[in-house]
Amino acid sequence: MVRFKNRYVLCEVVSEDPRCRQCIEDRAVGLAVRDAIGRVHGDYGLACCSISFTVKYLNAYTGTVLLRCRKDFYRLLCSALPFVRQLESRNQRYPCALHTLHVGGTIRTCQKFLIQYNRRQLLMLLQNCTNEECPRCIQKSLLSCSLTEEQPPSGDEEDDDGIE
Amino acid sequence: ELPDGGARPNVAQFKQLVVSALRELHGEVGAALPVDVLTYEEKTLSAILRVISSGLVKLWSALTLLGFYQNRRCAFRVLQTSPFLLALSGNSRELVL
Numbered sequence: 001m002v003r004f005k006n007r008y009v010l011c012e013v014v015s016e017d018p019r020c021r022q023c024i025e026d027r028a029v030g031l032a033v034r035d036a037i038g039r040v041h042g043d044y045g046l047a048c049c050s051i052s053f054t055v056k057y058l059n060a061y062t063g064t065v066l067l068r069c070r071k072d073f074y075r076l077l078c079s080a081l082p083f084v085r086q087l088e089s090r091n092q093r094y095p096c097a098l099h100t101l102h103v104g105g106t107i108r109t110c111q112k113f114l115i116q117y118n119r120r121q122l123l124m125l126l127q128n129c130t131n132e133e134c135p136r137c138i139q140k141s142l143l144s145c146s147l148t149e150e151q152p153p154s155g156d157e158e159d160d161d162g163i164e
Numbered sequence: 165e166l167p168d169g170g171a172r173p174n175v176a177q178f179k180q181l182v183v184s185a186l187r188e189l190h191g192e193v194g195a196a197l198p199v200d201v202l203t204y205e206e207k208t209l210s211a212i213l214r215v216i217s218s219g220l221v222k223l224w225s226a227l228t229l230l231g232f233y234q235n236r237r238c239a240f241r242v243l244q245t246s247p248f249l250l251a252l253s254g255n256s257r258e259l260v261l
Contacts, residue, residue: 042191044225079193 006052007074009103010110011081013063015096020087021063026055028089029065033098037080045080048073056107062118065098066110074103165239166209173233175204178211182223185230190222197222202249210243212252220245 013024034053038046049069057066069077081100086093101117104110126135166172173181179201187195200214215223227240244252 038191040191040193042187042189042194044189045191045193 005071020094185226
């Protein structure tokens with residue numbers, strides 16, 4: 001009945017500079033988004049959105065970022081995302097832009113959307129690729145994907161996962 | 165209110181002060197709020213501001229939290245608010261019928 005509701009915003013980091021990929025880190029992206037919110041919405045907006053703000057998931061290869069914030073203030077966050085112009089890490093700045101892909105209430109919905117989105121992107125990229133080898137390489141890597149059986153974790157580790 | 169008497173701001177500086185207070189608390193969105201200074205008296209440092217009704221909360225909170233004008237302590241006191249300009253001319257509680 002009384003619980004904190006969050007909104008999860010799925011974004012994609014788009015950059016013309018290929019070196020920007022290695023600079024995509026959760027702290028850098030978090031700082032850049034916070035800075036943009038501070039500029040656009042001032043101290044009030046910064047404080048509102050920072051209550052429960054974290055970068056939940058980050059994929060440097062595809063540039064996918066999942067941000068979390070409170071449900072009451074997700075509009076402030078979404079409206080400030082276009083104002084993120086650069087990512088800064090290790091004293092290097094790269095111009096970039098954030099495209100919002102999906103806003104969901106849970107991580108599971110965002111994951112479902114991301115799977116569908118990646119499937120569509122893969123189809124589009126395969127259509128555009130001119131090299132003959134590309135589709136074969138991708139087919140091979142897809143077919144070689146399999147679930148590996150992990151050793152069951154020890155009792156302490158399971159407790160830690162539950163608390164996290 | 166400027167407790168230490170010094171150079172008083174003129175109309176343009178007053179508006180600049182209001183907009184900068186909005187920018188500090190509410191960012192670019194706040195600074196873009198259309199605020200008009202309808203009248204300004206430099207002697208008493210009082211003014212009538214006009215703002216869209218949805219922006220009243222932002223404006224009032226920004227004015228309340230503004231503490232400094234050119235590194236001098238200052239404070240904004242809101243005497244009266246009303247949707248009608250005519251209502252600001254008198255205090256209806258002291259009306260003698």
